[in-house]
Amino acid sequence: MASASMHSGSVAAAFPSLIAVFGTVALADAATADETAALQEVVVTAQRREERLQDVPLAVSAFSERDLQNAKVQTLSDLDGKLPNVSLSPVGAFPFGAAFSIRGLGFADIESTFEPTVGVEINGVYLSRNVGAITDLFDVENVTVLRGPQGTLYGRNTIGGVVSFRTKRPGNEFGAEAQETLGSYGRREFRAAVEGPIDPGLLSVRISTLVKNYGGFYRNLENGNRIGADDSLAFRGTLRFTPTETFDATLILEYLHDRGDGPAQQNVSLPTQVLSTIGFAPDPNDPPYSTRSHLARPIANLDIDGATLEMNWDLGPVKLTSITGERYTKYHDLNDYTGVPVRLLDSERFETHHQFSEELRASGGKGPLKYVAGLYYMNQRFDLTGLEGGVFFGGPDVTVSEVTGQTARSYAAFGQLDYEVISRLTLTLGGRYSYDLKRFNLQPFFIPISQTFEKPFNDFSPKAAISYQWTPEVLTYVQYSRGYRAGGFNGRAGTFTAAGPYGSEHVNSYEAGIKNELFERKLTLNLAAFTSKYDDMQQSVQQVVPGTTTNQTLTLNASSAKISGVESELTVRVTRDLSLKGSAGYLDTKFDHFVADLGDGLGAIDRSNLPLTFAPRWSANLGATYAVHLPFGNLTTDVNARYKSKLYTSFSPLNAYSNVAVRAANTLLDASMALSSEDEHWRIALWGKNLADRVVINNSYPVGPLDTLRIYDPPRELGVDFGVKF
Numbered sequence: 001m002a003s004a005s006m007h008s009g010s011v012a013a014a015f016p017s018l019i020a021v022f023g024t025v026a027l028a029d030a031a032t033a034d035e036t037a038a039l040q041e042v043v044v045t046a047q048r049r050e051e052r053l054q055d056v057p058l059a060v061s062a063f064s065e066r067d068l069q070n071a072k073v074q075t076l077s078d079l080d081g082k083l084p085n086v087s088l089s090p091v092g093a094f095p096f097g098a099a100f101s102i103r104g105l106g107f108a109d110i111e112s113t114f115e116p117t118v119g120v121e122i123n124g125v126y127l128s129r130n131v132g133a134i135t136d137l138f139d140v141e142n143v144t145v146l147r148g149p150q151g152t153l154y155g156r157n158t159i160g161g162v163v164s165f166r167t168k169r170p171g172n173e174f175g176a177e178a179q180e181t182l183g184s185y186g187r188r189e190f191r192a193a194v195e196g197p198i199d200p201g202l203l204s205v206r207i208s209t210l211v212k213n214y215g216g217f218y219r220n221l222e223n224g225n226r227i228g229a230d231d232s233l234a235f236r237g238t239l240r241f242t243p244t245e246t247f248d249a250t251l252i253l254e255y256l257h258d259r260g261d262g263p264a265q266q267n268v269s270l271p272t273q274v275l276s277t278i279g280f281a282p283d284p285n286d287p288p289y290s291t292r293s294h295l296a297r298p299i300a301n302l303d304i305d306g307a308t309l310e311m312n313w314d315l316g317p318v319k320l321t322s323i324t325g326e327r328y329t330k331y332h333d334l335n336d337y338t339g340v341p342v343r344l345l346d347s348e349r350f351e352t353h354h355q356f357s358e359e360l361r362a363s364g365g366k367g368p369l370k371y372v373a374g375l376y377y378m379n380q381r382f383d384l385t386g387l388e389g390g391v392f393f394g395g396p397d398v399t400v401s402e403v404t405g406q407t408a409r410s411y412a413a414f415g416q417l418d419y420e421v422i423s424r425l426t427l428t429l430g431g432r433y434s435y436d437l438k439r440f441n442l443q444p445f446f447i448p449i450s451q452t453f454e455k456p457f458n459d460f461s462p463k464a465a466i467s468y469q470w471t472p473e474v475l476t477y478v479q480y481s482r483g484y485r486a487g488g489f490n491g492r493a494g495t496f497t498a499a500g501p502y503g504s505e506h507v508n509s510y511e512a513g514i515k516n517e518l519f520e521r522k523l524t525l526n527l528a529a530f531t532s533k534y535d536d537m538q539q540s541v542q543q544v545v546p547g548t549t550t551n552q553t554l555t556l557n558a559s560s561a562k563i564s565g566v567e568s569e570l571t572v573r574v575t576r577d578l579s580l581k582g583s584a585g586y587l588d589t590k591f592d593h594f595v596a597d598l599g600d601g602l603g604a605i606d607r608s609n610l611p612l613t614f615a616p617r618w619s620a621n622l623g624a625t626y627a628v629h630l631p632f633g634n635l636t637t638d639v640n641a642r643y644k645s646k647l648y649t650s651f652s653p654l655n656a657y658s659n660v661a662v663r664a665a666n667t668l669l670d671a672s673m674a675l676s677s678e679d680e681h682w683r684i685a686l687w688g689k690n691l692a693d694r695v696v697i698n699n700s701y702p703v704g705p706l707d708t709l710r711i712y713d714p715p716r717e718l719g720v721d722f723g724v725k726f
Contacts, residue, residue: 039517039521039522039523039524039571039573039579040064042054042062042064044056044060044062044144045144046058046060046144046146047153047372047416048153048321048361048363048372048374049363049370049372054473054475054515054517054524054526055469055475057426057428057465057467057475057477057479057513057515058146058148058477058479058513059146059147059148059511059513059526059528059530059567060144060145060146060147061083061144061145061147061569062142062143062144062145063079063142063143063144064142065140065141065142065168068137068140068142068143070625070636070638070672070674071623071638071640071670071672072670072672072685072687072689072719073137073143074136074137075134075135075136075137076088076098076100076120076133076134076137076143076163076165077089077090077098077134078689079143079145080642081619081621081642081643081644081668082583082621082623082640082642083145083147083569083583083585083621084147084567084568084569084583084584084585084619084620084621085102085103085104085147085565085567085585085586085587085619086101086102086103086145086147086161086585086619087099087100087101087102087106087614087616087619087644087647088100088163089108089614089698089699089713090134090698091108091109091110091130091699092108092263092265092649092698092699092701092709092711093262093263093265093333093335093699093709093711094110094131094262094300094333095134095230095260095262095263095300096131096132096133096134096135096258096300096302096331097109097110097130097131097133097134098116098118098120098130098133098134099130099614099699100116100117100118100120100133100160100163101117101118101160101613101614101615102117102118102145102147102148102160102161103147103148103160103161103530103532103563103565103587104160104532104563104565104587104589104612104614104615105117105118105159105160105161105507105532105534105563106118106160106613106614106615107130108613108614108649108650108699109130109540109553110129110130110131111491111492111553112129112131112351112353112382112384112406112491113404113406113440113488113489113490113491114488114491114538114540114555115156115157115485115486115488115538116129116130116133116157117157117159117160117485118158118160118161118162118163119150119154119155119157119158119161119162119163120133120162120163120164121154121162121163121164121165122164122165122167122306122308123165123166123167123252123308123310123323123325124164124166124308124310124323124325124359125306125308125323125325125327125357126154126155126325126357126378127327127355128157128355128357128378128380128408129329129353129355129380129382131302131329131331131351131353132302132304132327132329132331135232135234135256135258135302135304136210136212136232136234137165138191138208138209138210138234138236139167139168139191139193139206139208139210139236140165140166140167140168141165141166141167141168141169142165142166143163143164143165144162144163144164144165144166145161145162145163145164146161146162146164147160147161147528147567148160148161148481148509148511148530148532149161149461149481149482149483149507149509149532150162150481150483151432151461151463151481151482151483151484152414152415152416152430152431152432152461152462152463152481153372153414153416153430153432155376155410155412155414155432155434156410156412156434156436156459156484156485156486157484157485157486158483159483159484159485159505159506159507160483167236167238167252168193168206168208168238169206169238169240169250170195170196170204170205170206170238170239170240171195171196171204171206172197172200172201172204173196173197174195174196174197175194175195175196175725175726176192176193176194176195176725176726177192177193177194177723177724177725177726178190178191178192178193178723178724178725179191179192179683179721179722179723179724180721180722180723181719181720181721181722182719182720183717183718183719183720184217184716184717184718184719185214185215185216185217185226185228185717186213186214186215186216186229187212187213187214187215187717187719188212188213188214189210189211189212189213190209190210190211190212191208191209191210191211192208192209193206193207193208193209194206194207194208195207201242202241202242202243203239203240203241203242204239204240204242205237205238205239205240206237206238206240207235207236207237207238208235208236208238209233209234209235209236210232210233210234211232211233212230212231212232212233213230213231214228214229214230214231214260215228215229216228216229216230216260216261217289217714217715217717218261218263218264218289218290218291218712219264219289219290219291220264220290220291220292220293220296221286221290221291221292222292222293222294222341223296225296225297227261227263227264227291227297227298228260228261228262228263228264229260229261229297230258230259230260230261230300231258231259231260232256232257232258232259232260233256233257233258234254234255234256234257234258235254235255236252236253236254236255237252237253238250238251238252238253239251239252246313246314246315247311247312247313247314248311248312249309249310249311249312250308250309250310250311251307251308251309252306252307252308252309252310253306253307254304254305254306254307254308255304255305255306256302256303256304257303258300258301258302258303259301260299260300260301261297261298261299261300262298262299262300262333262335263298263698263711263712264289264290264291264293264298264339264711265291265293265298265335265336265337265339265709265710265711266282266286266288266290266291266339266709266710266711266712267280267282267291267292267338267339267340267707267708267709267710268282268660268700268708268709268710269281269282269706269707269708270654270658270660270708273702273705273706273707273708274705274706274707275338275340275344275706275707276707280338280340280342280344280707288695288712288715289712289715291336291339292339292340292341293336293338293339293340293341294336294340294341294342294343295334295335295336295346298333298334298335298336299332299333299334299348300332300333301331301332301333302329302330302331303328303329303330303331304327304328304329304330305327305328306325306326306327306328307325307326307327308323308324308325308326309322309323309324309325310322310323310324317364317366318362318363318364319362319363319364320360320361320362321359321360321361321362321363322358322359322360322361323357323358323359323361324357324358325355325356325357325358326354326355326356326357327353327354327355328352328353328354329351329352329353329354330351330352330353331349331350331351331352331353332348332349332350332351333348333349334346334347334348334349335347335348337703337706337707337709338390338703338706338707338709339707339709342390342391342396343389343390343391343396344390344391344392345388345389345390345391345392345393345703345706346387346388346389346390347386347387347388348386348387348388349384349385349386349387350384350385350386350387351382351383351384351385352382352383353380353381353382354380354381354382355378355379355380355381356378356379356380357376357377357378357379358376358377358378359374359375359376359377360374360375360376361373361374362374365418368419368420368421369417369418369419369420370417370418370419371415371416371417371418372415372416373414373415373416374413374414374415375412375413375414376410376411376412376413376414377409377410377411377412378408378409378410379407379408379409379410380407380408381405381406381407381408382405382406383404383405384403384404384405384491385401385402385403386401386402386403386404387399387400387401387402388400388401388402388445392706400445400446401445402443402444402445403441403442403443403450404440404441404442404443404491405440405441406438406439406440406441406489406491407438407439408436408437408438408439409436409437410434410435410436410437410486411434411435411436412432412433412434412435413432413433414430414431414432414433415430415431415432416428416429416430416431416463417429417430424468424469424470425466425467425468426466426467426468426469427465427466428463428464428465428466428467428479429462429463429464430462430463430464431460431461431462431463432460432461433458433459433460434457434458434459434460434461434484434486435456435457435458436456436457436458436486437454437455437456437457438454438455438456438457438486438488438489438501439452439453439454440452440453440454440488440489440491440499441453442489442491442493442496442499444493444494444495444496445494445545447495447496451496451499453489453499453500453501455487455488455489455500455501457486457487457488457503457504459484459486459504459506461481461482461483461484462480462481462482463479463480463481463482464479464480465477465478465479465480465481466478466479472517473516473517473518473521474514474515474516474517475514475515476512476513476514476515477511477512477513477514478510478511478512478513479510479511479512480508480509480510480511481508481509481511482506482507482508482509483506483507483509484504484505484506485504485505485506485538486504487500487501487502487503487504487505487538487557488500488501488502488555489501489502490502490552490553490554490555492552492553492554493552493554494545494546494551494552495545495546495552498543498545498552498554500554500555502538502555502556502557503536503557504536505534505535505536505537505538505557506534506535506536507532507533507534507535508532508533508535509530509531509532509533510530510531510532511528511529511530512528512529512530513526513527513528513529514526514527522572522573523570523571523572523573524569524570524571525568525569525570526567526568526569526570527566527567527568528566528567528568529564529565529566529567530564530565530566530567531562531563531564531565532562532563532564533560533561533562534559534560534561534562534563535560536557536560537557537558537559537560537561537594538555538556538557539555539556539557539558539559539594539596539651540553540554540555540651541553541554541555541556541558541596541597541598541599541651542554542598542599542652542702542703542704543597543598543599543704544599544704544705551599551703551704551706556596558594558595558596558607559591559592559593559594559595559596559607559608560591560592560593560594561589561590561591561592561594561612562589562590562592563587563588563589563612563615564587564588565585565586565587565588566585566586567583567584567585567586568582568583568584568585569582569583570582570583577626577627577628577629578624578625578626578627579624579625579626580622580623580624580625581621581622581623581624581625582620582621582622582623583619583620583621584618584619584620584621585618585619585620586617586618587615587616587617587618587619588617589611589612589615590608590612591607591608591609591610591612592608593608594606594607594608594610595607598652598653599653599704599705600653600705602653607653607656609656610651610653610655610656611648611655612648612651613647613648613649613650613651614647614648614649615647615648616644616645616646616647616665617645617646618643618644618645619642619643619644619645620642620643621640621641621642621643622640622641623638623639623640623641624637624638624639624640625637625638626638632677632678633675633676633677633678634675634676634677634678635673635674635675636672636673636674636676637671637672637673637674638671638672638673638674639669639670639671640669640670640671641667641668641669641670642667642668642670643665643666643667643668644663644665644666645665646662646663646664646665647662647663648661648662648663649661649662649663649697649698649699649700649701650699650700650701650702652701652702654702654708660700660702660708661700661701661702661708662697662700663696663697663698663700664697666694666696667692667694668689668690668692668694668696669690669691669692670687670688670689670690670691671687671688671691672685672686672687672688673685673686673687674686674721680725681724681725681726682723682724682725683721683722683723683724683725684720684721684722684723685720685721685723686718686719686720687718687719687720687721688716688717688718688719689714689716689717690713690714690715690716690717691716692716693715693716695712695715696712696713697710697711697712697713698711698712698713699711
């Protein structure tokens with residue numbers, strides 16, 4: 001154990017050192033490189049207007065279509081570890097749910113009454129729930145990640161940050177592309193897109209599709225079945241209307257039909273937990289990626305229908321933007337929450353969700369003043385029927401039901417002003433007022449009647465910043481921002497008195513940063529330091545329902561916390577053919593005050609010694625892309641290493657004395673090598689993920705005092721892509 005610890009610490013120290021070494025070497029090379037070696041300019045809309053990434057006084061990172069292709073990014077979770085202090089993982093037992101954490105602020109649940117901490121938006125439309133946030137990224141133009149609270153321009157439930165991606169828009173010329181992928185564990189995928197003008201200069205269209213088949217890497221040791229299959233079919237149609245030079249409208253229609261098993265859950269219960277004491281202690285000889293579940297296969301099915309309409313009207317002094325979004329989601333899952341051959345505790349969920357949103361924005365500015373102002377509205381509704389059963393409910397054939405539903409309406413008004421007080425010195429002031437009204441209906445297990453609850457929540461989230469452009473290549477900034485996560489009700493309450501409501505939580509964040517472009521923009525080096533104070537923190541706890549042997553998951557405003565950290569990002573164009581990328585992040589997280597009853601029989605005591613989840617002290621990333629120009633095409637090699645120190649994957653009182661929920665420090669290595677024609681009409685790529693075949697825990701979580709379950713991240717996977725483009 002001592003040697004393992006020493007190795008992890010050495011890696012943590014080595015990554016920042018390696019970044020510095022590569023940067024020093026690159027400085028010398030870049031200084032003598034020719035003009036063609038400058039880095040490509042990146043444009044983002046992080047402040048709801050187009051700006052160069054290096055001109056934005058925020059901690060923001062962007063991935064282009066080429067970046068995503070070289071790194072073989074298929075879902076947002078494939079970006080996990082590629083940014084400082086950012087964790088992008090799926091919720092362990094629910095492959096379509098996002099367990100995203102930025103700067104130590106994370107959330108890992110699919111319950112629709114609970115609000116996320118990291119906002120996810122698709123084509124400018126905010127996703128109001130975690131389920132459906134992780135799906136295949138096909139036909140995507142770019143991904144942008146903002147770190148830190150984004151309450152002013154992005155609104156509630158973005159206290160950690162925002163992950164935003166934009167799909168491709170149609171051009172005015174005919175084009176078509178297709179790609180076939182073959183890979184480990186029966187992976188077979190087909191992606192295709194076609195675009196062209198319907199009426200040249202006025203109306204164009206793009207249609208894309210994805211067909212995916214995957215066998216899964218888990219194995220049920222009881223029946224020999226392979227678990228983790230995923231078969232999906234997706235379509236997207238994009239229609240772009242440009243009647244004048246000052247007006248455009250884009251309509252995007254999306255459809256997803258996904259059928260799969262979901263992950264297998266392995267029993268890793270502690271000796272003191274119920275499962276171990278009744279004869280179902282975990283077998284220490286069971287390998288990773290295995291289960292002994294009585295289920296032939298779990299179920300994870302998802303259907304999504306979505307529509308987005310974006311309209312822009314440039315009136316000169318002001319640009320008006322409207323983004324309308326509607327999304328229907330249907331989700332069905334079945335899981336065994338013991339991982340043993342007997343039906344002790346199964347859970348099955350049938351859920352539908354609908355959301356409609358509208359955002360109106362006005363932006364512009366002349367001379368030293370720039371502004372963005374807008375109004376926002378969202379209406380959402382979910383209905384859930386939950387079934388649970390097994391021996392713990394009275395017998396192997398016993399099944400009981402719970403019915404919940406909620407209607408939530410959100411209203412907001414927001415604005416931000418940027419004023420250049422004197423040359424190169426800009427003052428930013430912004431704010432957002434939010435009002436949320438939630439109406440929740442609950443019929444708990446074992447209770448034949450329902451009850452309705454209603455509660456409004458409101459908040460004002462301000463922002464203030466000062467930035468100074470020392471030279472066209474050097475920008476510094478300091479800022480204060482406030483984030484808001486709406487309160488709500490407990491969707492898994494076992495009694496009416498436990499339904500809530502619980503209150504909203506807030507984070508006040510202070511940040512300072514510097515952005516540098518050096519050596520004729522052949523090198524960028526961005527640094528940020530921050531400290532955040534977390535008040536009225538919403539913390540999920542598990543407690544036994546009074547008078548029963550079943551658990552309920554409740555959210556309490558039980559704590560406050562302080563999170564501080566440092567981040568660095570480096571990009572170097574060493575030569576025309578070689579680029580390097582690196583990042584490093586450091587987090588210091590702790591509860592300031594946390595008194596709560598966590599259902600462990602100790603009552604409401606001080607729990608401030610418990611660690612925050614998905615908050616590794618160190619995270620680092622180092623990558624290189626090397627492109628060789630051959631007589632018949634281009635050979636591009638991309639190599640990336642990601643490091644994270646140990647982290648806790650679930651919150652539980654067990655974390656005070658057990659490492660069962662710990663994901664050990666690890667370094668993962670990914671690589672790809674692609675050969676393409678000079679005109680990119682064809683491309684063949686070999687790729688590999690987790691090349692060292694490290695065993696990495698995705699999540700280990702307790703089911704109260706009953707047991708603890710574990711899910712793993714994928715082992716080594718290899719594949720090949722065959723692509724054509726016209």
